Amino acid sequence: MTGVGILQGAALGLYAAAGAALAVADVRARRIPDRILLPALAAVLLLLAAAVAAGAWSGEPERSFAAWGAAVLGRTLGGAAAGFAALLAAALLGGGSGTIGGSGPIGGGDVKLAALVGAVLGHFGGWPALGAGFALGCGIAAVWALPGILRGRRSATIPFAPCLLLGSWIALAFALLGGRG
Secondary structure: OOOOHHHHHHHHHHHHHHHHHHHHHHHHHHHHHHHHHHHHHHHHHHHHHHHHHHHHHHOHHHHHHHHHHHHHHHHHHHEEEEEEEHHHHHHHHHOOOOOOOOOOOOOHHHHHHHHHHHHHHHHHHHHHHHHHHHHHHHHHHHHHHHHHHOOOOOOOOOOOOHHHHHHHHHHHHHHHOOOOO
């Protein structure tokens, strides 16, 4: 395994561990704790940036920084920004309370988690994985919410973190099995 593979594997391992803890916290308390999320986001971004640097410095012609590194780093940071912006807009426009962290269906933790999910999906699968992961997460959330809606509980809330994370892992599996990244 190369240095790039080790760094990417470490990032995925941290993403899995933090994601599991965040999903459990969201199911139990309907909160995504910053004390887990923010360090995980920073560490995953650093590991993925280090993987890009290691790949760029590997001396392989197809992995020159200009051709490969800048593109992957752009996808990683762009994915984080896109995920954050998409859920921020959803929280502000349709979140119910009109404020981040309020009582609406999309909270501030969901918005910050979207940055973490976006960084990982962007790095490993680019824009197709990013779109697929978020669409799958929303679809999973809709299915989870359906019984409550059918019972007439329009205001029933569900934890979004497990849905978004499961959708991201499905998209990530397809991206990795398809050889993207």
